[in-house]
Amino acid sequence: MKITGIEHVGIAQVEIESKSDFWQTILGITDKSSEVISEQGVKTDIYDTGQGKIELLEALDENSPIARYINKKGPGIHHICLAVEDITTALAELKEAGIELIDNEPRVGAEGFLIAFIHPRSTGGILVELAQKP
C-alpha cells in the first residue's frame, strides 16, 4: 500500500469548544472546521496545520467510543490517522498479512473520507486509522 502522510491525530476531550483558545488563538492554527458524526457518536473540531490535522473529539453521549475512552484512560491522544492512496487495496493487504481490523470494509468518516480502523492488538497497542481522501 502507499501511505502518503499523517492525515490527522485524534484527541479525546471531555469538551472541545473551550480548547479552541489553545489550538486556534495561542498556537495560531486558524484553519478550523467543525462536524458532527452521529454514527460515531462524536462531534469534532478540526485544526488543519496544512501538513496534518488535529482532530479534537467530544462524545455526543455515554455510549460513544470517545466517552468510553475517557472513562477508562482520561483525556488524551486517541488515535493516529494515516492517509492512504487506496484504502480497499490497503485493507486487502492487511488482511492478507494477518492484521486484525476493526473495520473490514471502508466506511465514511469526517470530511467524507473513506476510513477504517486497525485493531490495537496488531499495532503495538495503539489505535491506527487509515483514510482515503474523497
Place this chain on the structure above:
Amino acid sequence: MKITGIEHVGIAQVEIESKSDFWQTILGITDKSSEVISEQGVKTDIYDTGQGKIELLEALDENSPIARYINKKGPGIHHICLAVEDITTALAELKEAGIELIDNEPRVGAEGFLIAFIHPRSTGGILVELAQKP
C-alpha cells in the same frame, strides 16, 4: 507563531525492533532511521511518511520518561510534535500567554531539531512538543 505541520507522533513501546514488521513491511513506510538519545533515556526508530513521522520510543533504563509512561499507562501514543518556524519566538509567545512549559528554553532532540515540550496542564491533558528544523 507559525506552526508548519505535524512533525511527528511519538509512540511509547516496551521494545521497538519487533515493531518494524508492522510499520516498515506491512504499512510500507520504508524511510526508516534510528537514534539513541542518551540525555532523554530513549532509543527511537523513526518512520518518515514524507508528511509527518512516526517515532517509536523505547526506554534505555527504568528512569526514562518512556519507562515511567508505560508503567503508568501502558504502551501508546506518548506525544504529538508540531513543527514551528522559530521556536524561540514560539516559547516567548507561550510564556506571555501564561502557558505552562516543561522546557523554558529549547534543547536539542532527535535529528538535531531544537525542541521544547508544553505541559499537559496547559493543553487539555496531552503532551505537545514543538520542534524547529536544524
